Amino acid sequence: MPQATNMQSEKSEQWNEGSTTTVLTELTFETPMPQPFPPSSLYPSPPPKLISPFDWTSRRKIFTTCLSCTVTVVSGYASGSNNAPGPVMGAAWDVSQTLLTLGTTTYCIGFAIAPMILAPFSEIKGREPVFLFSGLIFFLSQLGCALTDSFSGLLIARFFAGVGSSTFSTMVGGIVADIYRVDERNTAMAIFAGAAFFGTGLGPLVSGIIAFHLQWRWVFYVQAISCGSLTLISAIFFQETRENVLLSRNARALNQWYAKCQTLGMRGLNVDGQLQQVQWSIATKEDSVSLASLLRISLSRPLRLLVTEPVVFWFSLWIAFAWGVLYLSFGGLPLTFKAAYGFNSQQIGAVFTSMAVGALLGATVNIYLERLRPRLGNPIMSPESRLHFACLECFMFPTGLFIWAWTCRESIHWIVPSIAIAIATIGIYTIFLAVNNYTADTYHRYASSALAAQSLTRNILGGVFPLATDAMFSSMKIPGALSFLGGVALILSVVPWALLIYGPRIRARSKIANEIH
Numbered sequence: 343m344p345q346a347t348n349m350q351s352e353k354s355e356q357w358n359e360g361s362t363t364t365v366l367t368e369l370t371f372e373t374p375m376p377q378p379f380p381p382s383s384l385y386p387s388p389p390p391k392l393i394s395p396f397d398w399t400s401r402r403k404i405f406t407t408c409l410s411c412t413v414t415v416v417s418g419y420a421s422g423s424n425n426a427p428g429p430v431m432g433a434a435w436d437v438s439q440t441l442l443t444l445g446t447t448t449y450c451i452g453f454a455i456a457p458m459i460l461a462p463f464s465e466i467k468g469r470e471p472v473f474l475f476s477g478l479i480f481f482l483s484q485l486g487c488a489l490t491d492s493f494s495g496l497l498i499a500r501f502f503a504g505v506g507s508s509t510f511s512t513m514v515g516g517i518v519a520d521i522y523r524v525d526e527r528n529t530a531m532a533i534f535a536g537a538a539f540f541g542t543g544l545g546p547l548v549s550g551i552i553a554f555h556l557q558w559r560w561v562f563y564v565q566a567i568s569c570g571s572l573t574l575i576s577a578i579f580f581q582e583t584r585e586n587v588l589l590s591r592n593a594r595a596l597n598q599w600y601a602k603c604q605t606l607g608m609r610g611l612n613v614d615g616q617l618q619q620v621q622w623s624i625a626t627k628e629d630s631v632s633l634a635s636l637l638r639i640s641l642s643r644p645l646r647l648l649v650t651e652p653v654v655f656w657f658s659l660w661i662a663f664a665w666g667v668l669y670l671s672f673g674g675l676p677l678t679f680k681a682a683y684g685f686n687s688q689q690i691g692a693v694f695t696s697m698a699v700g701a702l703l704g705a706t707v708n709i710y711l712e713r714l715r716p717r718l719g720n721p722i723m724s725p726e727s728r729l730h731f732a733c734l735e736c737f738m739f740p741t742g743l744f745i746w747a748w749t750c751r752e753s754i755h756w757i758v759p760s761i762a763i764a765i766a767t768i769g770i771y772t773i774f775l776a777v778n779n780y781t782a783d784t785y786h787r788y789a790s791s792a793l794a795a796q797s798l799t800r801n802i803l804g805g806v807f808p809l810a811t812d813a814m815f816s817s818m819k820i821p822g823a824l825s826f827l828g829g830v831a832l833i834l835s836v837v838p839w840a841l842l843i844y845g846p847r848i849r850a851r852s853k854i855a856n857e858i859h
Contacts, residue, residue, distance in 0.1 A: 364619040369593045371397075371585075376611035376620070378603055385603045389595040395521040395583045402581075403521050407530050409580060410514045411537035413477070413572050417507035418541025419548070420484070420565055421449060421804075422672045424500065426549035426691060427558035434558075435493045442493075443673060443808045445500045450669065450805030452504025457512040457794035462643050464513050465791065468587035469520070472509055473580055477573030480506025484569055488562035504801075506569075512797045519782040519789045520583035528712040528728070528779060535775040536705030539767060543697025546672060550691020586624060593622040643788065648795035652848050653784060653841065657777045658799040660837040664739060664770045666803035667827055671697075673811035675763065678750045678820050685756075696760040700767030707735075707768070708775055725783035726845045729838045732776035735769065736838060740831035742766025747824030769831075776838060784849060 367373070371394040378385055398406075424445040432442050456476075464472040483506055486499035518530045549561045582588055600611075600620065610617040647654045676690045685693070711731050742765035750759040777796060782789040814823045841848070 364621050365613070367620050367622050369589050369596070369622045369624050371589070376613045376618075378608045379610055379612045379617055380608070382607065384606050385608060386599060388599050389592055392588055392592050395585060395588070396523055398521060403530075405579070406521060406581070406583065407518065407533065409572075409576065410517050411534050413576070414514050414534060414537040415541035415544065416565070416568055416572060417480075418538045419545040419568075420480075420503055420507050420541075421446070421453075421669070422542055422545035422694070423549040423561055423565060424449065425672045425676065426546055426687060427553040427561045429687070430553065430558045431493075431496070437493050440809070440812055443811070444497055446669060446672060446808050447805040448497045448501040449504040450801040452501040452506075453508040454504075454798045454801035454805070456505040456508040457797045458641055458644050459637065460509050461512050461516065461794035461797075462639055462788075462791045464509075464516065465584065465788065466587075466639070468582050468584050469513060469517055470580055470582045472513065474573065474577050476506045476509035476513075477569065477576055478506075481566055481570040481573055482506075484562050484566035488559045488566060508797065508801075512793050515778045515782060515793050516789050517583050518778075519786065520585065524783055527782065529709050531779050531782070532705045532708045532712070532775055535708075535771055535778060536701045538774065539701030539704065539771050540698050542668065543694050543699075543701060543767070546675075546694040547691045547698065550687050550694070554686075554688040554691075589624045593624055596622045643791045644795040644798065647785070647788070647792050648798070651792070651852060653780070653845070653852070654792050654795050656837050656841070657781065658796040660834050661773055661777045661796055662800040662803045663830060663834055664773045665800035666807035667739075667743070667766075667831070668770055669804040670807040670811055670827075671763070673808050674815065674823075677811065677815055678746075678759070678824075679756065681820065682750050682752055682759075683756050693756070693760055693763070696764040697767045700764035701771055703764065704768040704771035704775075708772070724846065725780045725849070726842050728779040728783060729776060729842045729845075732772050733838045733842060735772040736776070736835050737769065737832075738765050739769025739773065740828040740835065742769060743824050743828035743831060747821045747828065750820055750824075780841070784852075 371392055375388060375391060424442075428439060428442045428445075431437070432439055460472050460476065479502055483499050483502035487496055487503065490496050490499055514534050515531070518527060518534055522530050548564070552561050552564060582591075600608075600622075611620050613620070648658060649655070675693060676685075676687075679685045679690055679693055683689075708731070742762045745762035746759045746766065749762060778793065781792045781796070785792045818826060
């Protein structure tokens, strides 16, 4: 026994001689936790070992996905809720229906601009703070819409509603990429895309019923209540999903724990039989940048991706046009069904059910096709693998528009153009899903920034198209206007085919995509 004591004393002396050097250790989810020396019960317990979001339990992943997709429904709901109470608000404020469309435009402007800052910010500082901040802005702005006594006040409130709700659309794609690996991501992405479109159809439907039976302000009170409740639930239950943020927080906690242990007599850590002074860090340094640098990165990264990355540019153009048509339908659908069938606001709201049904069918079909993929010998080997089904399904977008154009007339039952709208919605849904999946697979860490660039373009067109609705349908008539849109949609259907063929070569020339991998 004395001999063992002497050996331990000699080892302690040896360790003590080498204890002045601090070793900078890169922290990962696999980093083992060294043991303190000398051992003591006085030391506080070290921070718990982190688990990668990829390795979360299925229950935790499902809960995070469901919560994120629920707020996506509320975000989509808000986008089309402004049109239903339009006639009442126009009469109260002596404002034309064309000017009232600006409520949708300002919402889209806020929706387009905010992700340029918030999405990259969430990649650097974390999803959780941005999620909660956006929810608070969303709640306050919806309350402002309900309480305002002026049209200008409504436009300002709608702008901030777009700012708040934008994160729930753009960032959720990044959250899905945070917690699901490529080969298991499609179902979650399909549910997310379905939630966005289901909410878009649900907004005019529910708002039309509320506006028909209650005071117009309740259209926005209902949204404020739902948004406020979800923000509170998120504050309690939502957990950070961003890998670099989790590791950075854990590194700081470990360094603080190490400093406390040193004050209690710990001389170092036993690292593979060697006594070392350790300082933990992570590979990325973005979490330590200044606010000015952070804003510069937030604004420049999405624009850089949009301008320099052909994948982002062409997908942005494709989804932007589809999104513009979707928002044009908020005014075009009431106009066409009122002209052809004499529908009132409640009946028109009911027709918007076709959008919600189209979203549900689109999600169901895409989830089924994804599960059928292995049987067809088509595994996910590259981002282009995501486009095989989309290359065919995207033709439902122009097909639905053509059918709507030539069947929306008094001599044909209203259910036929309603089905056509559902078909077009499935096509737009497929485009949205393909864009999100392909972008997440290609850009991984910067998926939210790439999606923010696409959000900018699609929401600008989403805000502009409704302003042209009356002029387009008046000059080109219903068949001509919808056929023109269908023709453009048909031309843009070449985008996924081009990426399917040339995508690998395009990605190989991308410095950003190669840098990320």
